[in-house]
Amino acid sequence: MIQETIVTTVDAADQVHIAPMGIHIEADGISILPFKPSKTLDNILATGVAVINHCDDVRVFAGCLTGRRDWPVTPAKTITGVYLTATLAHVEVSLQRMADDQLRPTLFCKAVHTVNHRPFQGFNRAQFAVLEAAILISRLDRLPWQKIESELDYLRIGFEKTAGSKEREAWQWLMDEIDSYRLKAATS
Ligand SMILES: Cc1cc2nc3c(=O)[nH]c(=O)nc-3n(C[C@H](O)[C@H](O)[C@H](O)COP(=O)(O)O)c2cc1C
Incomplete structure (x- = not known):
């Protein structure tokens, strides 16, 4: 595992x-x-x-x-x-x-x-979505844009339904990173 x-x-x-x-x-x-x-x-x-x-x-x-x-x-x-x-x-x-x-x-x-140190609070779909989006970002240079966008669209569904403030902050950092990568790719 x-x-x-x-x-x-x-x-x-x-x-x-x-x-x-x-x-x-x-x-x-x-x-x-x-x-x-x-x-x-x-x-x-x-x-x-x-x-x-x-x-x-x-x-x-x-x-x-x-x-x-x-x-x-x-x-x-x-x-x-x-x-x-x-x-x-x-x-x-x-x-x-x-x-x-x-x-x-x-x-x-x-x-x-x-x-x-403290108890496990249970599973959360937004946390899963952030982890998956973070993995996508670690592979931005190797994945086609279409795949990145379709995976993010799917992850966003569970994220929107279940996120708390920490998950929203983390998600925003990842989306900002994708935006700046996209901008750089478009101008180079
Ligand atoms: C959920 C998740 C799991 C990851 N697992 C690995 C891994 O098993 N091995 C790896 O080299 N990088 C993994 N990465 C990417 C690394 O965290 C990232 O590239 C990091 O900078 C590793 O290099 P470093 O040891 O120089 O910091 C993972 C990233 C995420 C978001």
Whole structure:
């Protein structure tokens, strides 16, 4: 199973890096698969650790994709790292081994400490819509406009019916990003 999470890492100089990543949950551990080049990959290779954040504030996902990476963090409990202060739960992981690949290596990790901070509030279609739109934006240079527009039209239906203020803020950041990309493409 793949879960959409926020991975927080630090570099050798303790500089925090925050990135959305779909992590693979397997019977014997957790795998992180960053596309090269990746700051997350560099940091995990440098420190041997990472934090997986199960976060329902979708502004963090949309924010990271639109240049807003400065989210409040708190020191991790058992490793050198940080978790998102707003996360519902976090898992501190240590790197066990890497299967290298030119495009997308697999980092096999083991959970060493898990904390539940607040309860899961249930599923929300607007949060799903924001995640899907954020993924579309991470692939703007590879997808035809027609596909982007038709997927956004579909996502907008559930979004409009169920969004709260955080989801609306996140959605607006993503739509602004698409508009500026479209404008740039039209003028170049
Ligand atoms: C929901 C979601 C899931 C993502 N999953 C991955 C992933 O598994 N691997 C990856 O390399 N990028 C993924 N991305 C894109 C990265 O977050 C983005 O490209 C980021 O900048 C990764 O590079 P970095 O480690 O240098 O920050 C995802 C984006 C979103 C919105």
